[in-house]
Amino acid sequence: MVTRHFLHVSRPLLSFSAVIALVNVLFSSSPSRASDSAFMVNPSPAILRELAAELDGTLRIHVLDSWFPRCIDNDRGGFLCTFDRDWTPAPASRQPKTVVFQSRMTWVAAQVVLHRPDLADRCRPIVRHGADFLLHMWDSRHGGFLWEHPLPSGSPRFRQPKHSYGNAFAIYALAAASAALDDPALRDKAIATFHWLEQHAHDSVNGGYFDALDLDGTPLPVREPATTPYDIPLVDTVGTPFGCKSMNTQLHLLEAFTELYRVWPDARLRARMDELLHIMLTRIHAWPGTQYMNFTADWKVIPAPISFGHDVETTFLLADAAAALGRPDDPAIWRAGRSFVDHALRVGWDPENGGLFNTGSTLYGPTPPFVKIWWVQFENLNTLLLLHERYGLPENNPVYWTRFVEQWRFIQNHLIDPRYGGWYREVAADGTLIPGPGSAKGWQWKAAYHETRALLLAIDRLKRLAAGMSGSS
Template structure:
């Protein structure tokens, strides 16, 4: 199968590239058929390498919620707990199936309800409010996760619940998302500097930074007591999802604030994002994450369009800069695909390739092609190379699904297909977006 995929991909790339050049060699738009062929390939990956391998396999009918740990061949491995991020993301994915594929509503609506019930009845802290960072399979607090609250995880619980309401019109799901937002806004919003405190005690008290012998205490997302790029881009994402079904005035104000923070404080010219900040938004030097750059380009445009119908010039400009910089410094010119991370103006420092980075890159490159492809063919050229790398290396031809991490050349560095940090969210969202955008581009030809 690997050889067949490679051969088909090479033929397709050759055909599309040929379609791009006119008699004078001047680039023009790919053909309608080329777009549709690509859309069919992406659809195949979505259904066979994401949805079919995760569902219903991940549904945990014994303990509730979703099981996250699977081997390369998709055999169930020992549980690594019930993580708020994973539970929210899988609920969101199930809801997207209902929204994108109405014919599968009867199959997936019960999975959506299953996810919401777990978020509502187990992940929500009935004592102090808010969603737990994580629990064991019996719904108990453990040293693995602790009893604190982390806004990164809470945001994804809201994200899943809001999408569930959009898909099923279940008022319980919307009430849960509203309740999560209200708790978060009451306990964690920084009224002075904007944005949110990220790491809280169980009762909602922000945890200050702790420095011992020069070392800062850290958690799974970043340094405790600081603000992070990662949490704030995903809060923006979650609030956007909620705003689509609940256009509340306070929610809108917070969403406007987050968009401005991500675009104007987190992101800076020439197209990079600082990772960590003091509470007053002073940037802390660190690496540049190419995957977050291209993902945030998409998320900013999405938020601005939901809020205002059309993205502003400032948002468009910064989104383009983020993608252009990632291509200039983080693109693998030999093998295709985005490297993991590097410095702002230096060579890549980590050249491994993670599944979510490659999928977010695919989405962002086609988004840029849609906007700027008539002026510059580079985005579609890189899109083709990115898709070729994903098909030939990220996707597992033997057992389906995608490898978590590969070398720059595409050799798997890990074989487990699922973990608490690897759900069906990045790849499914990217493939849905790309498939629909390719068909939109085909229709415009």
């Protein structure tokens, strides 16, 4: 059982609420540096290091200390997902054990082990705890990972027993856990999951992967609106029409395959990564810098709003996959990736309040509900700094850095809960808290995965940029 926290506090020990208050004072943005032109346009190495320290303190307090060890379920295994604003856990009946949430929290702990040596000893038991539960979610009869363990019974609204998206995150977590624990058995289970998807979900005719799968791995058929009873959903848990494919699933399969390729550089896996990159660039990428969301089996577009968060997330994941394949400067990848961010900043960014809206129309701006969701802000944070390093510095163009700082201040000022710690799920356009579910700290779709990746990568990138400037001065 893990009981230690991630922030070192000298005695006398403070209560958690007092620690939160102290951190908010230490890392507050007041007086706001957003008004400091030197900070916004031409940051010095000292400012970059100071900002990295802010992000690091936030990671430790509002991610690691907020989630661990309270989310560890020592009774039923795995991780608890549902928490109220004050981190009160919901009863067991409201704690579904989905493969996506369990995988994401396992991956979070594994990334801390791999990237933060000072915290590795504390997180290894968490990685093992999560990986052990994931292995119980494997279907010993049919193969593949169940969407939820145990599967709900007797509910006509339960959408699918298995999903390529869920199996993708299992691969993602197990590959990272195998590296963090030096455990080849976890890598082998990730490889087995890849082969299972190849056999059942891969479309050998049109390319890509089907989304929703039956228990035996068969892709579930299309449900026609005119003939499907009203109490039977037309879309699966991820939001994809049954019998179809989605940007979301192809993207996260690419993400998972990239993680697996780092521990298992297999030729067939590489071929599937190339296939998915080609699909992302030629089928899913849409003018002038966004993505189609859902498709029929043969890649005909199904109309849907665009997702600014997925667009900026895709920029990073495309670049990460290309780098893993030895093509870090692939011009087609970077053209598409930059177009996603430039379009999101032009159409989805809130120039009055800061932050990125959730959904929108390609050219007409955000669409209701006009909210700022936590994961969208963190994916934008990570990608903005990536593009600042790639384009902003060599072009002497401050736009990505300026938006990065504004995005970080929006997160600090509006998404962090100053009383109980952690992030709100969503806030209104002006940053005010939306009462009710918007204040929840955890549910099956709100793990710590987006923010952990964004903060770890941004901290390392800020330090690298500072070191580069210091070395050249």
